[in-house]
Amino acid sequence: MRVVMFGYQTWGHRTLKALLDSEHDVATVVTHPKSEHAYEKIWSDSVAELAEEHGIPVVIRNRPDDEELFDLLKSADPDIIVANNWRTWIPPRIYGLPRHGTLNIHDSLLPKYAGFSPIIWAMINGESEVGVTAHLMDEVLDAGDIVEQRAVAVEPTDTATDLFHKTVALIAPVAIGALARIAAGETEFTKQDRSQATFFHKRSEKDIHVNWDWPAEVLERLVRAQSAPYPAAFTFHKGKRLEILAAVVSEGRYGGTPGRIFYREDDGVVIVAGADARTGRNHGLAITRVRTEDGSELPATEYFTSLGGYLTSRP
Known part of the structure; x- marks a missing residue:
């Protein structure tokens, strides 16, 4: 499939790498500018640099809501958008533009831990497992139908750093597995149980x-x-x-x-x-x-x- 990728930091970098290593064609990459936020300087592998190394056009935006970007995306003619760690709201006319919509990759076992810093919040709360979810984007953040999901256990001595590495390793199989199902023509996926949904804010001092x-x-x-x-x-x-x-x-x-x-x-x-x-x-x-x-x-x-x-x- 022809893919436009939205992503940022190491999560986006690993997603783009998985796409580049797959049979799919990455047409354009949209990423954020560098940030001085304490948590955004951690795990900060550059999506833009990886795209440029492979000759892929890169667009830098804080928010994807301007006419110039919309026209660029229409011209790219994607079958699907794949997003990971995109930090701001994506409007319906963007996520609904591709033929197969937008697939978002989120580092939690949705519907729990939607929002920000899910691994850290999950560890504080004593969850026994964490994971990665690929879901179709809709009007509610991190709430669309689940296409693919994988979990890893939280061991008694694990740190958030350990869990970061465990979950980042799941990005490629989850993303590519989800795309395979969509490319094969599947359209019915798992509805999220909204009664179990939790939503967390960014962490601060x-x-x-x-x-x-x-x-x-x-x-x-x-x-x-x-x-x-x-x-x-x-x-x-x-x-x-x-x-x-x-x-x-x-x-x-x-x-x-x-x-x-x-x-x-x-x-x-x-x-x-x-x-x-x-x-x-x-x-x-x-x-x-x-x-x-x-x-x-x-x-x-x-x-x-x-x-x-x-x-x-x-x-």
């Missing part, structure tokens, strides 16, 4: 700020979800920002006030956690490695030279 009222199990997943190269989860100690690079759920149960620097356990320093920590029924978060404001990384047992005091939400 506030989302990585540790809330000691959360249970230790959730905080431990937050730390793994903010693994390098993502910005690390952070708190404040004695008025200074302290990033938590590694932590585990404590073996013991510790009572008191959330945020209290309480006890040494193995290689960690346990922080009291959970809104109901006063009951003494909660595990704490045993921090094992930190990074200070000056960029120094060290074991938590070396950083916390004495116990007592609190980790706080403000300087």
Whole structure:
């Protein structure tokens, strides 16, 4: 089939590479300009550079809603648009232009985790698996019929970085598998159960700020979800920002006030956690490695030279 590709960052790059390695003909590529947003500088393989290396025309847009782009797409005469990690709304006259519509590749197991940063949100929420979905685009974001979907398990020690690599590896088989079904003439695909749909916003500084009222199990997943190269989860100690690079759920149960620097356990320093920590029924978060404001990384047992005091939400 003749394809126009909309995409950005590594997700779009892998999608374009899969198309280039397939039997399909890529006529035009539409991508975003480079961004200074913290999360958009991560996994930033260039879609434009890959297209240019293969002599494919490239169009740079923040939004695909101008007449010049619409005319270019009509001239390209695509059988289908394939999109992955396109960051703004695609209007109906664009996604409905090709003969087979638009196939969107999304890095979650839709209908759950539509929207942004699905892997990180899924890890924080303790999901047992993540994956990639190819669906036909309609007027509701990430809500169209599912053509192809594959899942991978979330292992107990996985980080968001691990899950990124696992899910990126699914892009090619999901995208090319979906195109094969469409090219073969299939038109009936799986409706999404909208009662199960969830939709998440972009992550920001506030989302990585540790809330000691959360249970230790959730905080431990937050730390793994903010693994390098993502910005690390952070708190404040004695008025200074302290990033938590590694932590585990404590073996013991510790009572008191959330945020209290309480006890040494193995290689960690346990922080009291959970809104109901006063009951003494909660595990704490045993921090094992930190990074200070000056960029120094060290074991938590070396950083916390004495116990007592609190980790706080403000300087």
